[in-house]
Amino acid sequence: MTISREEVAEKSLWVSLGSISGIGPQTFCQLLRAFGSPYNIYAASLSQLKEVVSATIANAISNGANQEPAAEFTQWLAGANNHLITLADHEYPRALLEISDPPPYLYAKGNLALLNQPSIAIVGSRNASVQGEKNAEAFAYDLCQHGLCIVSGLALGIDGAAHRGALKAGGATIAVVGTGLDIVYPAKHRELAHQIAEHGLLLSEFALGTPSKPQNFPKRNRIISGLSLGCLVVEANIQSGSQITARMAAEQGREIFAIPGSIHSPMSKGCHQLIKQGAKLVDCIQDITEELKLQPRSNTLISKASASQDREIASSEQLLLDTMGFDPAPLERLVTLTGLTVAEVSSMLMLLELDGKVASLTGGQYQKIM
The missing domain is CATH 3.40.50.450 (Rossmann fold)
Structure with missing residues (x-):
């Protein structure tokens, strides 16, 4: 989507105002409530600004912090799917209007x-x-x-x-x-x-x-x-x-x-x-x-992360899985609990790890994965 020079200039006023030291989300919103837009804020007199913000911030605005769009910002805004969404835009997320300090504008890339x-x-x-x-x-x-x-x-x-x-x-x-x-x-x-x-x-x-x-x-x-x-x-x-x-x-x-x-x-x-x-x-x-009162789907919900596409698990491997539980356990403990040899348990752990049913952790421990 091509953005016009006028739109770039307007968006840059938001960024310019937000870059002034002392102007956070709440102060920015105070200024918007008083003057309506960044353009009007920059056009306001020093005395008008002092009625809304501190003298330091009013002076910084009145002295005209750089209002020219930076080359980097202009170039970025022209990029594919790059946007600056402000409180004045209909795309601005309505949910953020409910919080006490909504960001005056958001850089966005994507949908x-x-x-x-x-x-x-x-x-x-x-x-x-x-x-x-x-x-x-x-x-x-x-x-x-x-x-x-x-x-x-x-x-x-x-x-x-x-x-x-x-x-x-x-x-x-x-x-x-x-x-x-x-x-x-x-x-x-x-x-x-x-x-x-x-x-x-x-x-x-x-x-x-x-x-x-x-x-x-x-x-x-x-x-x-x-x-x-x-x-x-x-x-x-x-x-x-x-x-x-x-x-x-x-x-x-x-x-x-x-x-x-x-x-x-x-x-x-x-x-x-x-x-x-x-x-x-x-x-x-x-x-x-x-x-959240979400409507369930008509078909049975199956997670990709848990969909069963595995090989058939041997009875000895199932014994090992049942013994492990979901807390990390060292190899020696698994050998003791199952009564199997170190070689047998090690071999099964390797196969189960390849199947995504067991994770190898630091310190020589293993954990069953659901």
């Missing part, structure tokens, strides 16, 4: 229709277990099949798995990032980011060229939760970004869901804490669809 599709956030640990990632991918796939868009943060671990599950289900996913959209962070997710840009949507409130900074991620978390009807936490430590997202979701009046896990796993303690605080315990897709 803008997803901004106003019913959505759910799926978040969790960057250092997720194999089972945690499989859970995130499976739930994302199934929730997409129920008509929800999956919102997450493109981080390693649970976020990436949630995006991948949504892409397998048809691409209804939004990645809200904490950098400029011309930067992919983490770099390991470069290919995933390209897939999301092609089939889903990348979103950021940060200016082009903004690198990864710790303070940016809590800001982006309010957008992840704000876009969504609810927030599903798959795995999380007690103190984690996922806990921040869940807290923000609760403050925004969104539903909170959490998947429980082993009492011995640090990755489960954050979810258990949320459940104690009132989050809905989730162990199947219906726990979410019923709470």
Whole structure:
């Protein structure tokens, strides 16, 4: 889609105003309520501006911070599927208008229709277990099949798995990032980011060229939760970004869901804490669809992540699986519990790992995967 010079000039006024020190989302909205548009804000007199904002900010606006569109911004906006969505645009996500500090504008790349599709956030640990990632991918796939868009943060671990599950289900996913959209962070997710840009949507409130900074991620978390009807936490430590997202979701009046896990796993303690605080315990897709009153599909829902396309499992291998449980266990313990030899257990573990039924963990431990 070709954008006119007039549109570029108008969009650049939003970016210019937002780049002035001291003008955050709330101050920006105060100015918009007072004057109506960035053009009118820049046209206002110094005395008029001082009635709305501090003298320092009023002087910065009146002195005319650079209002000319930057070459980088103009070039980026002309790129395929690149957009700057402002509060004045009908594409602006209605869900974000309900939060206390909606971003005045958002850089977007991809399918803008997803901004106003019913959505759910799926978040969790960057250092997720194999089972945690499989859970995130499976739930994302199934929730997409129920008509929800999956919102997450493109981080390693649970976020990436949630995006991948949504892409397998048809691409209804939004990645809200904490950098400029011309930067992919983490770099390991470069290919995933390209897939999301092609089939889903990348979103950021940060200016082009903004690198990864710790303070940016809590800001982006309010957008992840704000876009969504609810927030599903798959795995999380007690103190984690996922806990921040869940807290923000609760403050925004969104539903909170959490998947429980082993009492011995640090990755489960954050979810258990949320459940104690009132989050809905989730162990199947219906726990979410019923709470959000989503219409079930007429056919039986089968997750790609759990569809059975495996070879027939031998009785001895089934014995091993039944013995393992879902907590990590070292090889020596499995040998003791099954009464099999080290060679027999090692051989079966290798086959079961190839089948995707067992994960090999650090420290010589193994874990059954659902």
